[in-house]
Amino acid sequence: MSNLVRFKFYESALEANRDKQILAENGVNSFIANEQLIQSDWLLSQAVGGIQLQVFEDDLEKAKEILKNYNDNEAYSLEVEHTITNPEFDFVCPKCGSNHIYRDDSATSFFGISFLTSHQFKCYYCGNEFIH
Numbered sequence: 001m002s003n004l005v006r007f008k009f010y011e012s013a014l015e016a017n018r019d020k021q022i023l024a025e026n027g028v029n030s031f032i033a034n035e036q037l038i039q040s041d042w043l044l045s046q047a048v049g050g051i052q053l054q055v056f057e058d059d060l061e062k063a064k065e066i067l068k069n070y071n072d073n074e075a076y077s078l079e080v081e082h083t084i085t086n087p088e089f090d091f092v093c094p095k096c097g098s099n100h101i102y103r104d105d106s107a108t109s110f111f112g113i114s115f116l117t118s119h120q121f122k123c124y125y126c127g128n129e130f131i132h
Helices: 011-023 035-040 042-048 057-080
Strands: 003-010 030-033 051-054 101-103 120-123 129-131
Touching: 003 011, 003 030, 003 057, 011 030, 011 035, 011 051, 011 057, 035 042, 051 057
Parallel strands: none
Antiparallel strands: 003 051, 030 051, 101 120, 120 129
16 A cells, blocks of 8 residues: 655645645545644644645656646646737736736826826736836
């Protein structure tokens, strides 16, 4: 019988549960340790080593490969979606290069009247806020 081993550490239960679900969809059983303990008292996180995702020793390499492939595919799909046809603005986010941006008039206007010639923009993908 194979033993459980610590596979990955997390600061949030959301990330741990996402990876657990990805592994389950690919046929790998995994378990989350310390989730309730840390959610009830986050100060214990350092003492117990954070939220841990555990897998069986026999599935360790398969689990690494599954999550690596998932993360690679997720990064690629975001790159593909960075560009939209006929964007409203003719510039891109300086952080990620996406042209999925919008103007945040709340930062530079009062009752719809703009006080500045430059505007605050925000990127839909990375959340970067910048002035253009």
